[in-house]
Every structure is written in C-alpha cells, then in structure tokens.
Amino acid sequence: MALNNYYYYDEQSCEFVPVEYNSLERVVYTACVWILCGVVLAGIGISILSFSVGTPAEIALKAENQELINQLKQTKTRINNLDQQVDQLAQTDNEMYRSVLGMDKISYDERQAGAGGADVYSEFDVYSQETSEILKWTAENLETLERSINIQQLSFKEIKKYYNKNQQKMKHIPAIKPTKGIILSGFGMRYHPVLKYRRQHDGLDFRADIGSKIFATGDGTVKHAGLKGTFGRLLIIDHGYGYESYYAHLSSFAKGIKPGTKVKRGDLVGFSGASGMVEGPHLHYEVHKGGKAIDPLNYLFADTTPEEYMMYKDIVENNHRSMD
Numbered sequence: 001m002a003l004n005n006y007y008y009y010d011e012q013s014c015e016f017v018p019v020e021y022n023s024l025e026r027v028v029y030t031a032c033v034w035i036l037c038g039v040v041l042a043g044i045g046i047s048i049l050s051f052s053v054g055t056p057a058e059i060a061l062k063a064e065n066q067e068l069i070n071q072l073k074q075t076k077t078r079i080n081n082l083d084q085q086v087d088q089l090a091q092t093d094n095e096m097y098r099s100v101l102g103m104d105k106i107s108y109d110e111r112q113a114g115a116g117g118a119d120v121y122s123e124f125d126v127y128s129q130e131t132s133e134i135l136k137w138t139a140e141n142l143e144t145l146e147r148s149i150n151i152q153q154l155s156f157k158e159i160k161k162y163y164n165k166n167q168q169k170m171k172h173i174p175a176i177k178p179t180k181g182i183i184l185s186g187f188g189m190r191y192h193p194v195l196k197y198r199r200q201h202d203g204l205d206f207r208a209d210i211g212s213k214i215f216a217t218g219d220g221t222v223k224h225a226g227l228k229g230t231f232g233r234l235l236i237i238d239h240g241y242g243y244e245s246y247y248a249h250l251s252s253f254a255k256g257i258k259p260g261t262k263v264k265r266g267d268l269v270g271f272s273g274a275s276g277m278v279e280g281p282h283l284h285y286e287v288h289k290g291g292k293a294i295d296p297l298n299y300l301f302a303d304t305t306p307e308e309y310m311m312y313k314d315i316v317e318n319n320h321r322s323m324d
C-alpha cells in the first residue's frame with residue numbers, strides 16, 4: 001500500500017507543502033497497515049469458522065458426546081446378552097433343577113419383581129431424546145438384571161441346601177446323559193419312520209453307532225436285561241423313589257448285567273445297537289416316574305450346562321421325527 005501524501009500549511013510561505021517522510025518511517029507505516037489488516041481479517045475468519053463448525057472446545061465436546069453414545073449402545077448390546085444368559089439360567093433352574101427336585105418353580109413375574117414402575121429416571125429428560133432414551137433403558141435394564149441375578153443366586157442356594165439334605169435320593173435319580181452322542185429326537189408326538197405315522201415318542205433318541213458305550217444314569221438295580229418287543233434288546237434299571245430308566249435297541253449288555261445286579265451312576269451297562277423296530281442304530285432312552293414315562297430332557301442336569309440344555313431343547317422342538 002502506498003504511503004499517502006500529506007500536506008501542512010506553511011505560514012511563512014503561505015502555501016501547502018507536502019510532508020516529507022524518510023524511508024524508515026515509510027517501512028514502519030506500511031508494516032503497521034499490513035499487520036492491522038491481517039489481524040482484522042484473521043478475526044473475521046475465526047468468527048466465521050466458529051459460527052459454522054464450532055470452537056475447538058465445542059468440536060472436542062461433540063466428539064466426546066458421540067463416543068459416549070457409541071459406548072452406551074455397546075453397553076445396551078452387552079446388557080441384552082447378559083439378560084439372555086440369565087433367562088437361560090432361570091429356565092434351566094425351573095425346568096431342570098426345581099422340576100426334578102419337586103421344588104416350586106419361580107415364576108417370570110416373581111423373577112422380575114419390583115422392576116420398572118414409576119418413571120424414576122425422569123432426571124435424564126434434560127438430555128436430547130436419543131441420549132435420554134438410551135440412558136433410561138440402560139438404567140432400567142441394569143436394575144432388572146441385578147434383581148434377576150439376586151433371585152437366581154438365592155434359588156441356587158436353596159437348591160444346594162435341598163440337594164445336600166437329599167443326597168441319597170439324588171444319587172438314585174437319573175441325572176446324566178446315558179451315552180456320549182448328541183440328541184436326535186425328543187419326547188412327545190413324533191413321526192415314526194418305520195410305522196410312517198405320528199405317535200407318542202416316550203423318550204429321547206441319542207446318536208450312537210453300534211457298539212457305543214451306554215452308562216447307568218443313576219444308582220439302582222437292574223430290573224430287566226433281555227429282548228422286549230419293539231424295544232429290541234432292552235435294559236431297565238430300577239432307581240427306587242419311583243424312578244426307572246429304559247435303554248432300548250442295544251446290541252449287547254455289559255459283563256455281569258442281569259436282573260438283580262446293583263449299578264452306580266456312570267457304570268457301563270451295555271452297548272448300543274439297532275435291535276427291535278428302528279430306522280437305524282441309536283439309543284432310545286426313557287425315564288419313568290411312578291410308572292409313567294416323563295421327559296428325560298429334564299433329567300440330564302448333572303452333566304448339562306444351561307447352554308447345552310437350551311441347545312437340546314431347540315433340537316427336540318424342531319425335529320418332528322423319531323428314530324423308532
């Protein structure tokens with residue numbers, strides 16, 4: 001920018017005379033003008049930027065908020081997973097342990113007791129709708145989860161107490177898988193592969209190649225070890241307390257297994273086969289209580305985790321065909 005010409009009035013000569021600047025004054029003046037312009041332009045620029053994208057502090061806060069919301073969303077997924085696991089425990093607790101031990105079941109409502117109710121989390125209303133909703137959801141569900149876990153812990157304590165008091169009986173109740181293979185078909189109405197119609201299937205079918213080991217599922221006395229109609233080679237163990245277990249379609253019995261033989265849970269009692277009316281080799285396993293066949297799925301509690309129990313349930317509910 002050029003230095004303007006300024007004039008002063010010379011009283012002696014009575015005329016306007018141009019002001020003379022030396023070169024240093026000119027440089028300083030020019031520099032001052034440029035610095036001033038720079039400061040003004042930078043100020044305008046910062047104002048425009050702050051208005052459109054926010055100050056650095058605002059940008060950092062926004063990023064932090066977004067990260068917190070992401071974390072909350074992940075927490076929500078984890079709470080849902082935990083909730084599912086606690087549900088599985090509750091189902092196993094009711095259907096397996098409590099049902100087998102003859103204890104009262106704990107209803108869903110009892111397990112959820114006290115949860116929810118009045119809007120106790122209205123304090124979160126001050127935040128944005130998305131944040132407020134996710135905070136409320138998290139707080140409510142964590143509280144419910146806490147209650148369910150407490151109830152489950154109390155229930156397990158109660159079951160343990162019952163178990164310790166009834167140890168003799170517990171040794172006799174069928175409580176393990178009779179063979180290592182997976183479950184193929186369950187208890188209830190099933191399509192019979194040989195008869196070609198649906199009828200009551202009184203037990204569980206386990207995958208078992210011919211010669212697979214079969215184990216006694218509880219302490220007891222052998223009641224029957226021989227051929228019996230469509231069961232083929234059948235072993236019946238009397239466990240006392242009204243319980244009996246049936247192992248059908250065997251290829252042979254273990255050494256020493258005959259009526260009157262005393263067996264312990266886990267003893268080898270026979271080998272699987274395909275005798276009797278079957279589609280192929282497998283083990284058909286029944287549990288009877290008071291002379292009536294009951295669902296053996298609930299009598300695998302000593303060597304079945306809640307996850308395995310849910311998996312077996314899924315298999316038997318979705319396979320509508322039996323092996324015999």
Ligand SMILES: [Zn+2]
Nearest residue numbers: 204205284324
């Ligand atoms: Zn069967």
